[in-house]
Ligand code: UDP
């Protein structure tokens with residue numbers, strides 16, 4: 585199954601939204617394959633957002649991402665990138681649709697609660713940036729046959 589890297593950014597942690605956001609992913613049926621609380625170093629933040637280097641918001645973005653602990657999550661599921669990006673909503677809360685994480689929990693045009701990988705290639709690199717192979721767990725959830733139809737030998 586596909587995996588993606590999710591970061592609950594420092595504003596999510598400081599505002600006590602960790603549980604709310606993780607609950608949404610759990611209730612959707614997405615599987616947590618890895619999870620930890622950590623501080624992102626400036627060097628890793630620069631690397632993670634390298635594609636935005638030179639843009640006017642780059643320096644403040646790095647400051648934001650290194651301003652406190654974050655929760656790092658690896659989520660697993662079919663079409664995980666589409667599904668998780670849709671749940672996150674548009675980049676900033678003032679624009680994001682109600683019903684999305686950014687749309688329901690934020691209104692800022694700088695702080696935006698959550699990061700999610702935007703393609704399978706990016707996801708692979710981003711998961712490897714934050715997790716060692718042995719920090720990603722393979723296990724079966726008891727509810728798995730009720731999340732996906734497994735009767736044909738594939739998860740549908
Ligand atoms: N960002 C910002 N100002 C902008 C655009 C982006 O501060 O005008 C930050 C914001 O934290 C965003 C991150 O840069 O989440 C990465 O931008 P991207 O366009 O990839 O948005 P995302 O994929 O997170 O929705």
Ligand code: MG
Pocket residue numbers: 702
């Ligand atoms: Mg992005």
